[in-house]
Amino acid sequence: MTTYSAVELIRSKRDGHTLEPDAIRWLIDAYTSGRVADEQMSAMAMAVFFRGMTDAELSVWTQAMIDTGERMTLPGLARPTVDKHSTGGVGDKITLPLAPLVAACGAAVPQLSGRGLGHTGGTLDKLESIPGWRAELGGDEMLAQLRDVGAVVCAAGTGLAPADRKLYALRDVTGTVESIPLIASSIMSKKIAEGAQGLVLDVKVGSGAFMTNEPAARELGERMVALGRDAGVRTVALLTDMDAPLGLTIGNALEVREAVEVLAGGGPGDVVELTLALAREMLALAGLDADPAEVLASGRAMDVWRRMIAAQGGDPDAPLPVARHSEVVAAEASGVVQRMDAMALGVASWRLGAGRTRKEDAVQAGAGIELLVRPGDRVVAGQGLLVCHTDTPEAFTAAREALAGGIEIGEQSAPPRPLIIDRIV
Template identity: 45%
Template sequence: MHPVDYIARKRDGHELTKEELTAWIHSYVKGAIPDYQMAAWLMAVYLQGMSKGETSALTEAMVSSGETLDLSEFGTLTGDKHSTGGVGDKTSFVVGPLAAACGVKVAKMSGRGLSHTGGTIDKLESIAQIRTSLSVTDFMAQVKQIGLVICGQTADLAPADKLLYALRDVTATVDSLPLIASSIMSKKIAAGAQHIVLDVKVGEGAFMKTIEQGIELAATMVGIGADLGRNVVAYITDMNAPLGRSIGNALEVYEAVQTLKGNGPKDLTDICVVLAAEMVHLAKKISFEQAKTDVIAALTSGQGLEKFKQMVEAQGGLWDQAQNIPVLPQAPVTWQVYAMQEGYIETIHALQLGQIAMELGAGRERKEDAIDPAVGIVLHKQPGDFCTLEAPLATLYTRTEAQARRAQEKLLKAVKWSALQPEAVPHYYAKVTLDGILRIAEQTLLPREFA
C-alpha cells in the first residue's frame, strides 16, 4: 500500500490491520517513509483515534521495530513500574528496592525528563559516578545477582517510539490517547518484564487533568498489556500537589533514601508501599494483603534500603558509608522561605512549583538543556498543615541569592491559604485492572479552586 493510502485511510476513520501497521512503522524506522508523511498520519490518528485492536497492534509494531530483552530465565518473577510523571515523583527509587527486597526481579529502563521536572535517569545521575548506560550483558547480570536495575533505555529498544515521539513533539500530536498508550507500553513490553505496575498521575501538576482521563489511559494500557501477554495493573494517583516534600534531582534521591529508612513523607510512603505491594502480589502470586505486609517488613527492616545501596554500588555510584546515603551534590545557596501570613495551607500548585524548579535548573525546556542536579525546593509544609510566621515554609537550594529571591516570590504566589483546615485529598483514586475499575475514593478531581 502506498504511504498516501495509509494517511487517507486514517484520515477517513478506517481501521488498519496488524500487518499494515507493522509494515508502516517498520518502513518509517528504516527511513522509507519521510517525516512529512508520518506527521500527516499522526495528525490523522490524533483526529480520528484508534480502535483497541489498532492500538495494541501499533504497540506491537513499535516493540518489534528494535531489540527486546528476554527475561524468561527469571520465570514469572520479573516486574517493572512506570509513572506518567509529576512534580516530586521519585517513586521508582522506593518501589523498585522494596519489591526487589521481597524477591521480585525488578528490571527497569527509564528515560530523561523534558519540561518542569527531571526524569528518573536525570535524578539517578545526581549520584556521584553512577553509570546509567548498561550493556545488555551487564543489565542481565545485575538483575540476576541483585534483583534490581534502574538504567537508561538503550537506543535499540523500541526505536520507533523515539522517532515518533520527536515528531509528535513538534506537530501538536503528543496528547493523543492511543499514541501516549502505545509509546509507554512499547518501552515496557520491549524491556521484558512479565508484570507491570503503572502509576497514572492526575491533577493540576500532571499531564492527565481528570480522574476520567487517567482511567481511560490506564484502561487502554492494561488492555494493551493483556493483548501482548503481560500482566498490567494501574493506579490513578493524585498530582494536585507535589508528591513528598522535595523537588529537584539530588533532593529527590535523598528523600527517596530517607523514605527507605522509614523517615519519608506519608503521601510518598503510602503510594510506594501500595505500588510495591501490587508488584509483589502479581509476581509472587500471593494475596495483596500478604504482599503489603512483606513490603512493610522490607521497609522497616532496612532491606529495601540495602537493595538500593547494592544497585547504586553495582552501577559504580559512590555511597557515603558514615551517613548511609549516596554521595550527592549540594547547592551553594540555601535560602529559607517564610510565610507572609498564618493559616492552613489549602493548596500548593504542583505545576507552578515544578516550573520554579525548572527555572532554577532542575528541569529542561529543550532536550539539549543541561540539568543542575543540586538545585531545587524542599517543602516543610504540605496541604492541610498549619503554618506560622516563625516556621519556614520551604527551603530553596540555588546557585545564587538572586535566583533564590526570584524563586521565593513565585513560590509564595503558588500557595493558597485558608482560615479553616481543608479536607484531606486522597493519595490515590482508583485501581484499574483487566477485570474493571475499583474506585478507591469517590471524589471530584481538583477538589479545590485553583486561582
C-alpha cells in the first residue's frame, strides 16, 4: 500500500478537495494501527465535518473501516438473514418485540446491539434487566442460537470494524459526532460487517433523536441506504417520528415489560404500529410472504421471545426489577396535553438512573418513567401525568428540572404527527 502524508490529506480535505480511494484506505488502516495520531485524525474528522464527503469517498471510507476487522459469515442457516438498526430514540424498545416476531415469520435475525449513552437507552441494558440474561456470546453460540431459535440479540464482538470503535471515541470528545458522513459510515461499517443479507434502518427525527430536523435525517437515511446497496446488502430506511417518546415507558425493565405486553397481543398502539411496519420491511427484504400481524396475534412471536431469552441464560418468567422509590408528576393546569418532549423525558429518565454518562457507568434496572397520558389527552389540574422511578430518591429533583417546560398543556390539541414519515429506498 502506498504511504501518504496525513498532514497533506488533512489539508486536502480542509480545502474542499476529494480524497483518492487509496489515500482513504491508507488513512483508515494507518489510524487503526496507530501510525496516524489521534490529533491528526481529530483534524481530519473536523475537516470532514465542515467539508463533507462525496458518495464515492464515503463508500470507500466505510469499506476501509470494515476491512480493518472481520466480516461475519453465517454459514449453514436455512433461513434468510435480515437485520434492523435504529438511530436511537427515547422509549425505543422496538428491537425487543421485533426480533422474535420476524424470526417467528421465518427469517434469521442476527441483532448486534449496544448500550445506552446519554438520553437514549441501549437494547443490551434493557435485556440485562432480565435475571440471568447475558449479552456476551461467542460466534459459535450466536450461530447455534440463530439455527435453533431464529433470533439473537447480543453485544458486537471486538473484531467487527475496530476502526469505528477508535474513531467513534475520538469524535465523541472532539465535537464531530454530528457529521452525517461519519455517522453513516459508523453505523453501516458495523452493520455490513455483521453479514446479514438485508437491513432495515429506522431513522429517527425529532427532539429526542440524534437528528432533530427532517432534511438532515433524510440525508442520513439516503446515504446509509446507498452504502448498503454499494456493499451488496439489500437496504431500506423508514423515517420515523421521535418528537414524543415511543410507548408509555422509558427505562430498562419498564421497557422490557412493555415489549412483553406487545408480544402478548397488547401494548401501546405506536409501539405495535412501528414493530409491524419494520417487520413488513424486513420480511420483504428476506423474500418471505408472511403476515406479521397474524403471527403476533397467534402467540408464535412470544414463543420465540421466551426461547431467545432462555438461550442466553435469562428467565422469561422471573419478575423484573422494580425501583425502590416512585413519585408522580401532576398537571399544573387543566386542558389538553399538546406536547410531551422526548428529549426532556429522556434526560429526566437518564437522571433517575436509567442511563449513563460514561460507558463504564452502571444503570439502574428499575429506574425510568411511566407515562400516564399521551399528547392529545385531556387532563385536569392535579391529575398524574407520569410516574418517576428510581433507587436514589435524591434524583427526583434533577429529573423534575429536566422535565420543566417539556410537557405543554393548552386549550386545544395539536394536530397528530404521523409516526412513519417516509420510506427511503
